[in-house]
Amino acid sequence: MAASARAAMAGLHFLLVPLVAQGHIIPMVDLARLLAARGARATVVTTPVNAARNRAAVESARRAGLDVELAEIAFPGPGLGLPEGMENVDMVVEREHFVAFFQSVWKMDAPLEEYVRSLPRRPDCVVADSCSPWAAGVCARHGIPRLVLHCPAAYYLLATRNLAKHGVYDRVADDLETFEVPDFPVRAVGSKATFRGFFQWPGVESLQRDVDDAEATADGLVINTFRDIEGVFVDRYAAALGRKTWAIGPTCATGFDADAKAGRGNRADVDAGRIVSWLDARPPSSVLYISFGSIARLPAKQLIELARGLEASGRPFVWAVKEAKSDADARAWLAEGFEERVRDRGLLVRGWAPQVTILSHPAVGGFLTHCGWNATLEAIAHGVPVLTWPNFVDQFSSERLLVDVLDVGVRSGVTVPAMNLPPEAEGVQVLSVDVERAVAELMDEGPEGAARRARAKEIAAKARAAVEEGGSSYADLTDMIRHVAELSETRRHERDASAVAALPAAPDL
Numbered sequence: 001m002a003a004s005a006r007a008a009m010a011g012l013h014f015l016l017v018p019l020v021a022q023g024h025i026i027p028m029v030d031l032a033r034l035l036a037a038r039g040a041r042a043t044v045v046t047t048p049v050n051a052a053r054n055r056a057a058v059e060s061a062r063r064a065g066l067d068v069e070l071a072e073i074a075f076p077g078p079g080l081g082l083p084e085g086m087e088n089v090d091m092v093v094e095r096e097h098f099v100a101f102f103q104s105v106w107k108m109d110a111p112l113e114e115y116v117r118s119l120p121r122r123p124d125c126v127v128a129d130s131c132s133p134w135a136a137g138v139c140a141r142h143g144i145p146r147l148v149l150h151c152p153a154a155y156y157l158l159a160t161r162n163l164a165k166h167g168v169y170d171r172v173a174d175d176l177e178t179f180e181v182p183d184f185p186v187r188a189v190g191s192k193a194t195f196r197g198f199f200q201w202p203g204v205e206s207l208q209r210d211v212d213d214a215e216a217t218a219d220g221l222v223i224n225t226f227r228d229i230e231g232v233f234v235d236r237y238a239a240a241l242g243r244k245t246w247a248i249g250p251t252c253a254t255g256f257d258a259d260a261k262a263g264r265g266n267r268a269d270v271d272a273g274r275i276v277s278w279l280d281a282r283p284p285s286s287v288l289y290i291s292f293g294s295i296a297r298l299p300a301k302q303l304i305e306l307a308r309g310l311e312a313s314g315r316p317f318v319w320a321v322k323e324a325k326s327d328a329d330a331r332a333w334l335a336e337g338f339e340e341r342v343r344d345r346g347l348l349v350r351g352w353a354p355q356v357t358i359l360s361h362p363a364v365g366g367f368l369t370h371c372g373w374n375a376t377l378e379a380i381a382h383g384v385p386v387l388t389w390p391n392f393v394d395q396f397s398s399e400r401l402l403v404d405v406l407d408v409g410v411r412s413g414v415t416v417p418a419m420n421l422p423p424e425a426e427g428v429q430v431l432s433v434d435v436e437r438a439v440a441e442l443m444d445e446g447p448e449g450a451a452r453r454a455r456a457k458e459i460a461a462k463a464r465a466a467v468e469e470g471g472s473s474y475a476d477l478t479d480m481i482r483h484v485a486e487l488s489e490t491r492r493h494e495r496d497a498s499a500v501a502a503l504p505a506a507p508d509l
């Protein structure tokens with residue numbers, strides 16, 4: 001980096017305010033590392049439970065000499081009737097807590113305000129998650145420049161924006177009526193169920209207005225993606241919003257040491273070294289990794305079909321099963337005797353898995369994924385072809401991008417979110433025979449599988465190049481920081497000018 005650019009960045013202080021969800025905190029902590037690597041200071045502001053989960057990742061960044069830190073602010077949940085400590089979306093299992101959880105999130109502005117007031121010096125910029133629009137008022141009151149970070153794909157952002165703008169959501173008869181996304185760079189067909197907005201749920205719809213307002217008034221937009229795969233969607237979205245927009249990802253493609261990889265988002269419920277040894281003993285590209293991210297939970301019968309299909313596939317696998325933390329849970333959620341029967345070739349991680357440690361291992365040749373955007377980027381950045389199994393909101397869009405646009409995936413056959421299935425389906429839409437077929441197709445060693453693997457490796461090389469010096473995401477981040485440096489300076493002058501204007505006039509002598 002040029003000395004002048006580094007000088008502009010040195011001394012800048014960023015406050016990063018993620019939504020309290022794993023898929024939002026993890027990329028925000030990544031962004032903190034990236035900013036600190038450019039000479040800035042970055043403080044991730046989150047609640048005590050989430051700070052504890054991410055402390056190891058932040059400590060490892062500090063050991064690497066990066067000026068990254070965590071700041072804790074209270075979560076207002078208990079005041080709204082939520083259990084003490086329920087501070088992350090992945091802890092909300094009961095439906096009745098869902099609305100109160102987001103109402104609590106929206107009340108985080110008061111603790112953020114208190115924290116900002118306690119600082120000896122005004123920060124130069126707040127980067128707030130698109131789902132943290134309540135940070136906008138705090139920034140406005142203190143004259144702090146504010147950027148919005150989007151955690152889903154630009155594909156999804158543009159599609160849902162166009163659907164809302166053209167009134168498609170209001171026109172359809174029900175969740176399942178199909179339509180084509182208007183004014184979109186590629187042909188994309190789906191339904192409201194598979195193009196649902198983040199806050200298109202009963203009880204939280206009104207929050208979307210705040211999200212839209214905060215985005216429309218932001219000093220710029222940051223998207224965790226890269227131009228080689230999403231350039232056209234990023235440009236069209238930036239043009240539609242009329243705001244400066246930077247594609248700075250994939251944040252997961254920047255170098256992590258073994259500790260930082262294993263501690264991403266939480267302490268793993270298994271020794272990462274044990275998984276690595278297990279994978280070391282397998283041939284390259286032979287293992288399937290299975291995870292549904294931090295939130296999605298499969299209906300019990302569907303989980304059993306999946307287990308049977310994996311067993312019938314005969315392939316080695318690592319499966320992160322958060323539904324089966326205890327032995328009793330494992331018996332209830334997995335096929336009877338499953339764990340015993342697959343012992344020689346199946347490794348179950350009961351709880352939080354060190355996902356990037358696994359995906360970056362050469363023995364892993366396929367990823368059965370729920371298509372969360374972070375999981376999608378992690379697969380892309382590590383060149384692992386995917387078996388797509390979306391569950392809700394943006395995950396169906398990520399599936400389309402992976403399979404229809406990038407051609408690095410095979411569909412499992414899921415067509416709608418489980419809540420849109422008829423009751424007689426009992427939550428099942430992929431039978432064990434379909435799982436077996438899809439796994440065979442994905443892990444195929446013939447020409448089709450080889451071509452898919454080669455495409456995935458090619459895109460991974462582009463992802464890494466994008467975040468390295470000279471790459472498009474690297475350049476976008478440089479431009480973003482420069483923009484913040486200028487804005488911060490302008491705001492300081494404005495504050496000084498209004499402070500002078502507020503002074504009493506000097507008496508005539």
Ligand code: UDP
Binds near residue numbers: 026292320372
């Ligand atoms: N993750 C992990 N271990 C797990 C489950 C998830 O490290 O056992 C990480 C995963 O690598 C990703 C994030 O948690 O970075 C989940 O975000 P994503 O967007 O993939 O899905 P979500 O959990 O938001 O549905």
